Amino acid sequence: xxxxxxxxxxxxxxxxxxxxxxxxxxxxxxxxxxxxxxxxxxxxxxxxxxxxxxxxxxxxxxxxxxxxxxxxxxxxxxxxxxxxxxxxxxxxxxxxxxxxxxxxxxxxxxxxxxxxxxxxxxxxxxxxxxxxxxxxxxxxxxxxxxxxxxxxxxxxxxxxxxxxxxxxxxxxxxxxxxxxxxxxxxxxxxxxxxxxxxxxxxxxxxxxxxxxxxxxxxxxxxxxxxxxxxxxxxxxxxxxxxxxxxxxxxxxxxxxxxxxxxxxxxxxxxxxxxxxxxxxxxxxxxxxxxxxxxxxxxxxxxxxxxxxxxxxxxxx
Amino acid sequence: xxxxxxxxxxxxxxxxxxxxxxxxxxxxxxxxxxxxxxxxxxxxxxxxxxxxxxxxxxxxxxxxxxxxxxxxxxxxxxxxxxxxxxxxxxxxxxxxxxxxxxxxxxxxxxxxxxxxxxxxxxxxxxxxxxxxxxxxxxxxxxxxxxxxxxxxxxxxxxxxxxxxxxxxxxxxxxxxxxxxxxxxxxxxxxxxxxxxxxxxxxxxxxxxxxxxxxxxxxxxxxxxxxxxxxxxxxxxxxxxxxxxxxxxxxxxxxxxxxxxxxxxxxxxxxxxxxxxxxxxxxxxxxxxxxxxxxxxxxxxxxxxxxxxxxxxxxxx
DNA sequence: CGTTTATGCGCATAAATATTCTAGTTACAA
DNA sequence: TTGTAACTAGAATATTTATGCGCATAAACG
Numbered sequence: 001x002x003x004x005x006x007x008x009x010x011x012x013x014x015x016x017x018x019x020x021x022x023x024x025x026x027x028x029x030x031x032x033x034x035x036x037x038x039x040x041x042x043x044x045x046x047x048x049x050x051x052x053x054x055x056x057x058x059x060x061x062x063x064x065x066x067x068x069x070x071x072x073x074x075x076x077x078x079x080x081x082x083x084x085x086x087x088x089x090x091x092x093x094x095x096x097x098x099x100x101x102x103x104x105x106x107x108x109x110x111x112x113x114x115x116x117x118x119x120x121x122x123x124x125x126x127x128x129x130x131x132x133x134x135x136x137x138x139x140x141x142x143x144x145x146x147x148x149x150x151x152x153x154x155x156x157x158x159x160x161x162x163x164x165x166x167x168x169x170x171x172x173x174x175x176x177x178x179x180x181x182x183x184x185x186x187x188x189x190x191x192x193x194x195x196x197x198x199x200x201x202x203x204x205x206x207x208x209x210x211x212x213x214x215x216x217x218x219x220x221x222x223x224x225x226x227x228x229x230x231x232x233x234x235x236x237x238x239x240x241x242x243x244x245x246x247x248x249x250x251x252x253x254x255x256x257x258x259x260x261x262x263x264x265x266x267x268x269x270x271x272x273x274x275x276x277x278x279x280x281x282x283x284x285x286x287x288x289x290x291x292x293x294x295x296x297x298x299x300x301x302x303x304x305x306x307x308x309x310x311x312x313x314x315x316x
Numbered sequence: 317x318x319x320x321x322x323x324x325x326x327x328x329x330x331x332x333x334x335x336x337x338x339x340x341x342x343x344x345x346x347x348x349x350x351x352x353x354x355x356x357x358x359x360x361x362x363x364x365x366x367x368x369x370x371x372x373x374x375x376x377x378x379x380x381x382x383x384x385x386x387x388x389x390x391x392x393x394x395x396x397x398x399x400x401x402x403x404x405x406x407x408x409x410x411x412x413x414x415x416x417x418x419x420x421x422x423x424x425x426x427x428x429x430x431x432x433x434x435x436x437x438x439x440x441x442x443x444x445x446x447x448x449x450x451x452x453x454x455x456x457x458x459x460x461x462x463x464x465x466x467x468x469x470x471x472x473x474x475x476x477x478x479x480x481x482x483x484x485x486x487x488x489x490x491x492x493x494x495x496x497x498x499x500x501x502x503x504x505x506x507x508x509x510x511x512x513x514x515x516x517x518x519x520x521x522x523x524x525x526x527x528x529x530x531x532x533x534x535x536x537x538x539x540x541x542x543x544x545x546x547x548x549x550x551x552x553x554x555x556x557x558x559x560x561x562x563x564x565x566x567x568x569x570x571x572x573x574x575x576x577x578x579x580x581x582x583x584x585x586x587x588x589x590x591x592x593x594x595x596x597x598x599x600x601x602x603x604x605x606x607x608x609x610x611x612x613x614x615x616x617x618x619x620x621x622x623x624x625x626x627x628x629x630x631x632x
Numbered sequence: 633c634g635t636t637t638a639t640g641c642g643c644a645t646a647a648a649t650a651t652t653c654t655a656g657t658t659a660c661a662a
Numbered sequence: 663t664t665g666t667a668a669c670t671a672g673a674a675t676a677t678t679t680a681t682g683c684g685c686a687t688a689a690a691c692g
Contacts, residue, residue, distance in 0.1 A: 013376035014400075020371050022416070026679065032413045034402040036642045041680055047373075055336050058368045060329035084330075086350040097348050100338070342649065352672045357650055 012047040062101035067310040078301045081105040082310040095283040099126025102304040109279045109302050112137045114207035117144040119245040120157035121212030123281040128160045139170040142202045145245040145266030146179035173199045177265045179246045184262035208277035214243045215290040242290025253297015273298045288312035328363040378417035383626040394617045397421040398626040411599040415442025418620045425595045425618050428453045430523035433460040435561040436473035437528030439597040444476045455486040458518045461561040461582030462495035489515045493581045495562045500578035524593035530559045531606040558606025569613015589614045604628035
């Protein structure tokens with residue numbers, strides 16, 4: 001049996017008319033309907049649910065189809081989403097906007113079943129946060145890179161993978177290692193462990209991946225103090241123009257043979273290239289060169305980017 | 317030349333979508349659009365104006381047509397408006413509701429030109445308050461009764477007439493006398509003055525009138541202490557069942573020959589009966605008997621009343 | 633029936649939104 | 663230029679709206 005009796009439509013219509021059409025405040029409506037303002041607030045919510053009040057907004061096209069097509073044909077992308085972002089928006093707001101409007105796109109690109117490799121980063125975090133709960137998937141989510149530093153933040157692959165599984169169900173395989181270690185020997189030690197080897201296997205067989213594409217300048221690593229200005233200079237010296245999952249690549253999309261290469265614990269770019277569906281996320285025109293390189297190297301197959309970034313990419 | 321450049325529709329659409337469709341708060345929208353929350357608030361208002369956002373409410377029929385027809389045919393009314401009011405609403409809320417939904421009806425009943433007599437009272441006040449400015453009329457508004465007591469309130473005919481003229485334009489003739497004086501002699505003194513005589517003439521030739529119909533029990537006069545419980549008893553003894561403009565009438569709608577009759581300065585009921593369009597307002601079932609009498613006496617030609625009042629009227 | 637578990641209500645108050653006020657900008661005239 | 667008027671923006675603030683909470687009543691259960 002349903003509830004006792006939800007409020008009659010007549011009352012809802014009256015309250016809604018007084019509030020929306022006649023422009024009275026809820027307190028005033030309350031006097032006329034003879035209930036508390038509190039109740040009017042709730043009544044109006046119900047009226048909205050029931051469709052007695054309908055709010056329609058002229059469609060806002062958050063994506064720039066034209067640029068998307070251009071990107072796809074020019075770079076042979078599987079799919080692309082170019083998100084309009086307020087002019088003069090900082091990179092922070094850009095990521096935020098991309099996240100908001102791009103999440104459905106990314107969710108649609110990702111498979112419903114199989115193995116999904118997930119990298120870290122702020123852009124990816126913005127996306128994952130906005131995945132809708134409910135549409136249960138059967139994914140095996142695999143952490144594609146270690147944690148950036150000891151204080152795990154919500155942008156670490158560890159947290160993002162966890163979040164995806166929490167929302168969509170499925171299994172989550174963690175790396176439980178740092179992203180960067182002090183030297184090759186330490187890295188090899190980690191890689192030799194059974195857990196890592198197990199995860200590593202899955203990563204190599206991943207059906208899809210979700211990663212951020214960063215430039216050297218604005219990487220999380222510098223921000224978090226993992227990489228110093230000197231390190232950046234060294235990497236640039238090796239030809240690095242971009243980074244994915246802590247791995248640096250040159251303008252041709254080849255992983256740079258830097259001294260960092262042996263200290264990273266994350267999916268190797270050559271493996272990434274073999275994953276059929278890789279969704280890359282990049283925010284800001286500053287990242288254009290990095291994205292261009294990633295596309296050239298074939299690391300990224302689907303792209304989520306902002307308008308300015310797309311324009312820079314097409315121009316460059 | 318118009319303004320510099322109002323905000324582009326694109327931005328409005330974006331903000332409106334984020335706010336209404338996606339359910340973000342204005343502060344969050346502000347981050348994405350890169351302006352202050354203040355601005356978003358204003359932007360959303362503009363979006364509503366421009367029709368980018370549209371809010372529609374299922375029509376609420378505030379009037380009970382069926383009862384209106386019954387009233388008209390039963391009492392030979394020119395027109396009637398029966399306003400739905402929340403059950404258990406007190407007389408205060410009833411007046412308020414009648415005022416809100418009844419004002420357009422009353423405005424439509426009143427002429428655009430000619431002489432309009434205006435009485436006082438809370439019901440009338442609720443109506444007048446809600447007349448829409450703008451539709452300029454050429455009325456000569458005449459105060460139909462003196463002021464209830466020395467502290468003029470916004471329900472006095474004086475204020476109501478003033479308000480009508482302020483909204484609709486036209487001329488306002490005031491009585492500048494109290495409604496009740498101490499004795500017949502004083503009243504005659506007032507009536508003999510040139511100003512009053514002038515106004516009196518107009519009143520007699522009024523084309524329309526707007527008055528409240530009250531019972532003895534809840535009249536403003538008792539509330540304001542102008543009439544004592546003893547006075548009420550006396551009036552009842554004279555057969556009074558209702559009051560209009562400070563004048564009391566019996567069940568047949570005849571003005572009672574009470575000792576108060578000679579102390580009132582207001583339009584006489586016999587004159588009122590001759591005015592072609594008289595809109596009467598009554599709130600609450602308690603007034604039913606008074607309204608019935610007023611109708612029988614032909615004082616009121618159009619009626620604005622609440623549902624409960626109408627039902628009581630038809631039942632009695 | 634008496635007891636337990638829900639549901640609904642409005643108060644107090646937190647949160648969100650609108651408005652006021654001040655300062656900065658632009659456009660135009662002197 | 664420089665002053666002035668007319669706007670525009672955002673910070674501070676007032677107002678309005680939503681929500682957590684406890685109480686009271688009603689439904690469900692034993």
